[in-house]
Structures are given as C-alpha cells and as structure tokens.
Amino acid sequence: xxxxxxxPSNKVTEKGKDVELRCDPISGHTALYWYRxxxxxxxxxxxxxxxxxxxxxxxLPSDRFSAERTGGSVSTLTxxxxxxxxxxxxxxxxxxxxxNTEAFFGQGTRLTVV
Amino acid sequence: RKEVxxxxxxxxxxxxxxxxxxxxxxxxxxxSFFWYRQxxxxxxxxxxSVYSSGNEDGRFTAxxxxxxxxxxxxxxxxxxxxxxxxxxxxxxxxxxxxxxKGTRLSVIA
Numbered sequence: 001x002x003x004x005x006x007x008p009s010n011k012v013t014e015k016g017k018d019v020e021l022r023c024d025p026i027s028g029h030t031a032l033y034w035y036r037x038x039x040x041x042x043x044x045x046x047x048x049x050x051x052x053x054x055x056x057x058x059x060l061p062s063d064r065f066s067a068e069r070t071g072g073s074v075s076t077l078t079x080x081x082x083x084x085x086x087x088x089x090x091x092x093x094x095x096x097x098x099x100n101t102e103a104f105f106g107q108g109t110r111l112t113v114v
Numbered sequence: 115r116k117e118v119x120x121x122x123x124x125x126x127x128x129x130x131x132x133x134x135x136x137x138x139x140x141x142x143x144x145x146s147f148f149w150y151r152q153x154x155x156x157x158x159x160x161x162x163s164v165y166s167s168g169n170e171d172g173r174f175t176a177x178x179x180x181x182x183x184x185x186x187x188x189x190x191x192x193x194x195x196x197x198x199x200x201x202x203x204x205x206x207x208x209x210x211x212x213x214x215k216g217t218r219l220s221v222i223a
Contacts, residue, residue: 033210033211035213041215042201042213042214042215042216043158043201043213045210045211045212045213048210050208056209056210091157091158093211097208098208098209098210099145099146099205099207099208100145100146100163100205102148102160102163103160103211104160105157105158105159106157107156107157108157
C-alpha cells in the first residue's frame with residue numbers, strides 16, 4: 001500500500017485477554033518502530049526492528065508484551081493478559097532505514113481494556 | 115533528566131502572530147533532529163528536518179544549537195490551521211526516534 005497500515009483501528013478487550021496488533025509497513029522500508037501514546041501524553045518507545053531483528057527491546061513495559069516481524073515486512077505486537085493500564089493508542093512507523101530518515105506513521109490502533 | 119524535553123504549553127496565540135518553541139536534548143551524541151506535527155487524535159507527521167546551518171520552509175524556520183543542545187521552531191504569521199502539537203525528535207546513530215512530549219499550540223481567530 002501507499003502508507004503504513006495498522007489493524008484493527010479500534011480494539012476493545014476484556015482484562016486478562018490476549019490481543020494482537022498488526023502493522024504493515026511501507027514496501028521497502030527496513031526499519032519498523034512501535035510506540036504507544038496514552039491520552040494527552042507523548043510517544044513512548046516500545047521496540048524497533050531492523051529487518052527481522054529487534055536490536056532494542058528495552059521499551060517493552062513488561063514480559064506480557066512481545067513483537068515479531070517476519071519476512072522483513074509485517075509486524076505483530078502481542079499483549080498477553082491485558083491490563084487496564086495497557087489502554088492506549090499503539091502507533092507503528094516505518095522508515096527506509098534507521099538513522100537520519102523520515103519515519104511514516106500508521107493511524108494507530110486504539111486499544112481499550114475493560 | 116529526560117533525553118528530550120519540551121515546554122508542554124499550551125501556547126495560545128492570535129492569528130498572524132509569531133511563535134517560537136524550544137526543545138532541549140541531553141545526549142551530546144545526538145546527530146539528527148526533526149520537528150513532527152500531530153493533530154488531535156491523528157498520527158504524527160514530519161514537519162521538517164533540522165540542519166546545523168538552520169533551515170526555512172515557508173513560514174517555518176528551524177534552528178539547531180549544538181553547543182547549548184537545543185533546537186527551535188519558529189512559526190511566522192500563524193494560521194488557524196497551525197493549531198496542533200509540535201513534537202521534537204532526536205536520533206543518535208541508528209537508534210530509534212526519541213520523541214519529546216510535545217508543545218501544544220492553539221491559534222485563535
């Protein structure tokens with residue numbers, strides 16, 4: 001597609017359930033980033049991929065969070081045993097490479113844990 | 115100390131005013147700098163890169179001061195459509211983009 005695509009756009013889940021968020025980056029972009037943004041707050045870095053490898057997982061808030069990227073393209077962010085504090089907008093971005101290049105964001109997945 | 119700090123605002127300015135935002139960064143190894151714009155409930159989008167020599171794009175001017183470790187964004191002749199949150203972004207080498215919390219601007223008619 002022309003831009004970064006994320007699905008679902010909205011997700012309401014019950015506390016304790018697992019959720020999977022998907023990101024389809026711009027074709028040819030080797031770098032892929034996951035951030036989350038709580039209401040009225042800044043962007044919190046979660047994890048990034050260079051190709052299929054994740055050099056930096058330091059931002060993942062707990063071991064309930066994991067992410068993978070296959071084929072250097074689509075990435076999934078999985079949150080196990082969701083908690084109410086996981087409610088946020090999860091934003092994915094991609095860029096041609098890491099470093100000094102523009103990152104393009106998807107429209108995000110709004111996750112609400114009830 | 116956070117790696118990137120911005121005044122959260124809000125900055126409320128009348129149409130036609132000139133407004134400036136600063137952003138400070140703590141890591142002297144930072145190499146690349148950007149301003150992103152985020153409209154309410156939308157994703158961030160690149161506004162402009164910030165070059166060492168300073169750069170201008172229409173009504174927008176970005177400056178970098180490496181000695182004092184800050185970047186600035188100047189908006190001249192503010193329009194209602196400039197109302198948004200402006201995010202300062204810093205990159206060190208091949209690290210992911212580090213975002214400031216943003217400065218909220220409201221341009222009032």
